[in-house]
Amino acid sequence: MAQLLGIRIENYRALRDIEIGKVAWNKGTDLPKAVCLIGPNGAGKSTLLDAFGFLADCLREGVEAACDKPHRGGFERLRTQGRHGPIAFRLYFRESPTALPITYELQIDLQDGRPIAASEVLRQRRRSEKHGRPYPFLKLANGSGQAWSGESTEGEEAATSIAVALDDPTRLGITTLGQLKDHPRIVGLRAYIEGWYLSYFVPDAARTLPPSGAQRHLDRTGANLGNYLQFLRRTHPDRFQAVLNAVAAKIPGIQSVSCEDSPDRRLLIQFNEAGYADPFFQANMSDGTLKLFAYLLLLQDPDPYPLVGIEEPENGLYHRLLRTLADEFLDHARGERETQLFVTTHAPAFVDALAPDQVWLMQKKPGGGVSVDRTADIPTVKALHAQGIPLGSLWFSRHLQERGFEGA
Ligand SMILES: Nc1ncnc2c1ncn2[C@@H]1O[C@H](COP(=O)(O)OP(=O)(O)O)[C@@H](O)[C@H]1O
Ligand SMILES: [Mg+2]
Structure with a gap:
């Protein structure tokens, strides 16, 4: 099953310019199977999960419909305030543990007042070339461009491309080409993103x-x-x-x-x-029992989602139940399950069970925008954690140096 290795986001609401994990073959560290996001209110945690939902909506319904969902309010409300460039995403992912990573870049911008897919590029390196720039196998600007079919960017396949012209620039190229047998990697990406699931469980x-x-x-609310x-x-x-x-x-x-x-x-x-x-x-x-029951069931799904986002699972859960949930999270982290998990939380008890390379701290930057730091990369945190102080306690006692509006 595919795994997200990293993501870069620009101009998406509070996420003016952030990246987590590995975003290029020579930049960053692979995201693990279980990622936990912490930070003060307004730091962009929900926005990051919504970015996953937004991409899935763009794929399913087109970029205009995705922008206009009631909770998003249209392109102008979505683009980071004060910015003029496109909303941009870069996904770096791998279709299977042995596959070469693929980069998917999408830029959404206004054209005559309508949001369109202004640019869409898919790239993959060649197995024969250890280093160097990956080769494109989809390159579209405003719905027109080229696509290279086949399983790889090597040899003859790399030489033969077809011209692509979408009649609706609000639709993604991967939506259309992701239905064609000749483009197995795009079919794979489409199926992968379509399988993303966000849980806002409502008892x-x-x-x-x-x-x-x-x-x-299971649907979003558990209904x-x-x-x-x-x-x-x-x-x-x-x-x-x-x-x-x-x-x-x-x-x-x-x-x-x-x-x-x-x-x-x-x-x-x-x-x-x-x-x-x-x-x-x-x-x-x-509430708590039902919630834990639904989450455990979700995580035991025999036909699992490739990516699951869970918002604040602690609400309504007794701290011991939260520990049970944290143990499930750790099971995922060990790679025993296929799903990659993204969980936001405000509960130090949940974070206590986790390691610094599983937890990212999000904070508002004083000059606008937000920062995202892997806690393992914050000086002193790794050392204090290695001395046996649980990560949630370090967070609670402000050793993660929150510098957002909480002021540290
Ligand atoms: N278009 C925008 N430009 C800049 N910031 C935005 C925009 N839309 C929302 N925000 C910011 O995003 C914050 C909400 O982030 P959110 O993801 O809900 O935070 P969290 O889940 O961490 O509490 C708001 O407080 C606001 O400051
Ligand atoms: Mg939130």
Whole structure:
């Protein structure tokens, strides 16, 4: 499965000019399988996760529709205040652990008052060349340009390109070419970005009983929890109860979880609690239990998303449950799972479980814009952590030197 090695963002709301991880073959360190973002309010953590959602929306619906989503408010509201250049992204990713990394660059700008994909470039190095500039296999400006088909930028494939002219410049080239068999790397990128998932879990949404019908993935708010379980039960009948048992074992006070069908075929989730003869259903469960249940289930998805963003999982969770979630996060970090996780948090207890090369500190810069620093790169943090002081405690006691509006 593909993994994001790094991302560079310019002019996207508070993110005037930031990069995390490796953004070119000779610049930066690969992002790990689990990335945690911390920092004061307004430091751009949600914006960074929204940038992932924005890219996925651009791919699915075009850049104009992505800019105009109600929570984004249009291009002019999205572009960093005071800036005039395009909103720009550079993704550096690898399709599989053995593949050569690919760079995808996208610039979005206004043309006659409409946001369009002003520039789109995909590049990959040649295996035969250890160093040097990667070769393009897609190069579009305002919807016109060239694409090189095939699996690599070597040999004959590199020599044959086709002219591309999109009739709608608000659509991405990777949306169109990502449907063509001749362009396997673009097909791969499209599938990868389409698979990104952001969770804004809302316990009340998960309490409702949605109409019957299996659904492949959990939705953003968790409102289709029952549908997702129906899907798991149908596609993995042999593993279904084992997954539920594994999840139940991690939730304190819950002896088992099972599923029943209501007379109108909707799925009822039964939580068997210690000390009670009768089960409780999702409508009666606490926010925290339901939340932990949904996150654990999401992370056990047998058909996992390549990238999952989770916002502030600590809300409503008892600190011990937060530790359970942190342990899941660490499981991902060890590379045992396929999903790459991005989690924002304000909870030092969550961060205590993590290492400095898994945590990035975001802060507002005094002159505008924000900075993003890997905590492992902050002087003294690595040394203090190596002495046994947990990272969350260092953060809490201001050893991460927050210099944003909190003032350090
Ligand atoms: N177009 C913009 N230009 C510059 N800054 C912006 C723009 N839109 C929003 N912001 C800034 O982004 C901040 C919100 O960032 P957010 O990602 O929600 O922070 P966090 O999740 O870390 O609390 C706002 O406080 C505002 O300062
Ligand atoms: Mg936020």
